[in-house]
Amino acid sequence: MGESAHQPRQSELGSDLLRIATAGSVDDGKSTLVGRLLYDTKSVLADQIDAVTRASVDKGLDGPDLSLLVDGLRAEREQGITIDVAYRYFATPGRSFVLADTPGHVQYTRNTVSGASTAQLVMLLVDARNGVVTQTRRHAAVMALLGVPRLVLAVNKIDLVDDPATVFAEISAEFAQITEVLGWSPDQVQAIPVSALHGDNVASRSANTPYYQGPSLIEHLESVPVVPDREPVGVRFPVQYVIRPRTAEYPDYRGYAGQVAAGRVSIGDEVVVLPSGVTTTVERIDTADGSLPTAHTGRSVTLILADDVDVSRGDVIAAVADAPEPVTQFSATVCWLGDKPLRPGARLLLKHGTRTTPVIVGSLDTRFDEQELRLADDPESLELNQIGRISVTTAEPVTADDYTVNRETGSFLIIDPQGGNTLAAGLVGDALSALHLRELV
Incomplete structure (x- = not known):
């Protein structure tokens, strides 16, 4: 992961949270677009802006290079490319966002897969001067296989082409053909012409694109519905560690630590230990801050079971009703x-x-x-x-x-x-x- 690998739980950022990711080819402007999003939503501190402005002046630029807000690793700055997944958090009055900024270089496709695997929407960038390229098709295919519900095609650097209206129409039409074959319906894909450098159609609609009548990028991100990716399943709890303190205070303590991978678990739930198939019930749910009545997806807890069963690292504690077959x-x-x-x-x-x-x-x-x-x-x-x-x-x-x-x-x-x-x-x-x-x- 990148500099900020921790992803907050849904409860930490509010119920209306959208998980998004970027994808695209090298030099399509992903880092500049993400920097623009952070800048326009006032999600960066003044001293960060000052530092970026000074670094931009040192590079001989007239204005701040917003990509520096994202490419924080020295190796990234020196190469001018994103090489790792970095998670960024920002919010607007209407919604909170977790954004995974992923690499565009073909060498780092594995990082893109990782960053997009939990996304509810992916912003796929193309350079208006180059249109849909090999990496665009590859990333769209990966997003389809991962089951990403929605796509935004951000046609970036639209200010650098001679006939932006025609270029935008042609790129949008070609991408629509690709996404239809890959299984998305038209209402799941939104194409937007943007200039990340100048902010056109990022925070607000731009007068520089009269041929485009749709929403700005942030307007679209605020308006797309956040729906469950799939039907909920019962609890899935991969056991990471068996805790046996063997102290005078807890002479018989036996807990199973891990993170709830899916569903939720509550005291009294009937569960099955897999692959052994032994059934039992949840007696207690412990955390470092005390016991809980219920733990949801993403929460790290220790489960105490009612029966003394054989459980080891790698086993899965699952809901009896819909437990998968090992x-x-x-x-x-x-x-x-x-x-x-x-x-x-x-x-x-x-x-x-x-x-x-x-x-x-x-x-x-x-x-x-x-x-x-x-x-x-x-x-x-x-x-x-x-x-x-x-x-x-x-x-x-x-x-x-x-x-x-x-x-x-x-x-x-x-x-x-x-x-x-x-x-x-x-x-x-x-x-x-x-x-x-x-x-x-």
Whole structure:
């Protein structure tokens, strides 16, 4: 993560909270746009503005370079690109926002996947001078697979083209064709011509774009409905640590610490420990600040169970009513992030929740060509940044939901057992089936 990796809980920022992310190619102006959002919503301190202004003067610029409000890492500033995910928080009178600013360079696609995985809306930028490019199509495909409910196409640097009305219309039409194939309806996608540098159509509608009659970016962000991504599921609680203090005060204490990954848990709830299948009830919910009657998604707690059952790190405590079936074989859609290609028979590690287990890739069933928006069956390999459907066999049972049922417990990582590097981001089930694609012939 970047400088500010902590994401506040919904309760910390209010009930009307929108989680957004940026995506786009290098030099499309994402950092400048995010800096403009922070600046126009007065979400930065005066001394930060002064520091940015001084740094901009040192670079020979006439005005403040707002991208410096975002690219805080020295390596980012020196390269002039965003290289990590950084979370920013800002608010308007109508709504609070958590924004994940993600990299645009193809080398950091894995960071983009991470930043957009929890987003309810993604702002996808294109440079008006370049239009829709390879990385635009790739990012749109990734957002579709992740199930992002809404997109904003920000056609940036619109002030730098000779015929902005025609350019905006052509880019919007091309992007609309892509998003329709990927499964979005027209009301889920909003195209806006902007100039992040000058602030056109960011905080307010600009007189410089008379051909555009829609909302400004902030007006749109304030107005889109915040709805649950999917139907709620019962509690999913991956056990991170078993607490046995063995003190005179707590001679028999046995608690299971972790974070509520989905749903909510309350005292008295009937739960099942997976993969063993043993049922029990929740006797107490402890935190560092005392006990709670109920814990919601994202809350870190320690559960005390009524019965003395065998629970270890990597187990999942789930609601009895809709507990997923532990499996050792399943199909998944993955975005391959390794430099070396993925081939059938690869022996790797799979990390799901708090469980890490050896995994064998059994077959590569389908490759998704995100540029042509088609499918190819039985590929020989998956190369860097390619997306495909694979089958896997795990050494230990994995308690996972289908990604279309629940994002948090339907996603996983594939890891290099030697170096520990992340090789793939995976979604349990066939996420590709939700796309309106043709077979590649």
